[in-house]
Amino acid sequence: MQTPHRWFGAGHSTAADSGKAGAEAAASAINGRTPEVVFVFCSDHHDLPALLLGVRAEAGREATVVGATTLGELAYDGVSDGGVSVAALGGAGFTVRTRVAHIRDVGHRQAGAEAAEAMAGLSDPHSVLILLADGFSGDPHEVVRGAYSVLGAAVPLVGGFAGGTPQVQRTFQFHDDTVFEDAVIGVALGSDGPIGIGVAHGWHRLEPPMIVTRSSGGTIFELDDEPALDVLLRRGGQAPKQTDPHTFVSIGLSRRNGEDIRVLNDADEIERTVGSLADVPQGALCWVMDGDPAALIAGAADSCAEALEGLGGRAPLGVLAFDCAGRRSKLGLDGMQQEMAAMRDVLGGTPYAGFYTTAEIARVRGALGTHHLTLVTLALA
Known part of the structure; x- marks a missing residue:
């Protein structure tokens, strides 16, 4: 125009x-x-x-x-x-x-x-x-x-x-x-x-919330004082793989104006950690997020x-x-x-x-x- x-x-x-x-x-x-x-x-x-x-x-x-x-x-x-x-x-x-x-x-x-x-x-x-x-x-x-x-x-x-x-x-x-x-x-x-x-974004929270109890940069070691991957799998998620973009898990970090979304796109099945390309602050309140197409x-x-x-x-x-x-x-x-x-x-x-x-x-x-x-x-x- x-x-x-x-x-x-x-x-x-x-x-x-x-x-x-x-x-x-x-x-x-x-x-x-x-x-x-x-x-x-x-x-x-x-x-x-x-x-x-x-x-x-x-x-x-x-x-x-x-x-x-x-x-x-x-x-x-x-x-x-x-x-x-x-x-x-x-x-x-x-x-x-x-x-x-x-x-x-x-x-x-x-x-x-x-x-x-x-x-x-x-x-x-x-x-x-x-x-x-x-x-x-x-x-x-x-x-x-x-x-x-x-x-x-x-x-x-x-x-x-x-x-x-x-x-x-x-x-x-x-x-x-x-x-x-x-x-x-x-x-x-x-x-x-x-x-x-x-x-x-259009995503919504899946209750209950979780606390990021141990993290460094984009790696989450623990959620609610348990291995992060174990918590996500118990919540019905899947282990994300960096080489497969369809296996990501999304979490929302609590912000004053809503949720700041993070994609968890990698998991270490030995260390039981999950990872994001962006940082996930230790101590953050977060939720697993979901979104229907509409x-x-x-x-x-x-x-x-x-x-x-x-x-x-x-x-x-x-x-x-x-x-x-x-x-x-x-x-x-x-x-x-x-x-x-x-x-x-x-x-x-x-x-x-x-x-x-x-x-x-x-x-x-x-x-x-x-x-x-x-x-x-x-x-x-």
Whole structure:
């Protein structure tokens, strides 16, 4: 969509040829205009350099190209597994600056802090830092904490952790024509129009609650003073396996505004521990969480509605969406299509693009900002 001086477009392709897929999706998003930034979300099964060349052919030499590999792509016309979803925006009303940081060189927290330096000197009336980060290197919460250590509470954070083939445990991030691993891409976006952020999930508690009596980082050793895996199995769960994304267990950590969801995606059957990619604080009150498809679809609608509410009555130009792959596993193919339909019902004709993540980022208030099993939406007016 377009105002006199700002525009946002989205495109989607399922073409098998990587160069063609990138060019098709980018052409649909750009539509002959001059973009400031192009977001590319695609499967790691593609030839990534070839796909980026296809995008660049449509974007022109001056546009900044950023993106990440996915666990599925989402767009206004539906979802794909093995495709590419592109969003592009431009016009005098947007300012874009970027920074690439390498986790392997400096660690997760410092990489988040360095990526946040993209915000330096940005003076637009409204701004947000979008983070696209490696999804399999561990400690995603440290990336967000690093960004927060630089920006504080003044700048909202949104984004997602990249996905890829679970058995390979590699994800990729893009900046211009380069493909990175183990990186954090920071995209500072300034706008003369409002920015809205939505965060919702649709999961509910299974009583009774539990206490995390011993944990370190994302590893839970004990729940209610018993081996964590034994407690979860007794509660009707299953032992999660890192190589099988369908075996995860979800827990909700008590927060003042509801539950902060964590995915338990690994278990040690000898040590009887369970693990998450994000930290689970010792002493936290938590619940096993469950969600029927109808509730998860309603959560998607709630996220979009919250993002639009943040625009203060202004019409949305476009939306970026970061949706957890765990929601996809729970919904199935029919449920994913229904989720997209629910988003379209709320957004009307507003274009949107995004991807299924290994974890989501949304920090609007407080210092925390890493989420699982959640849909995060960023609306631009």
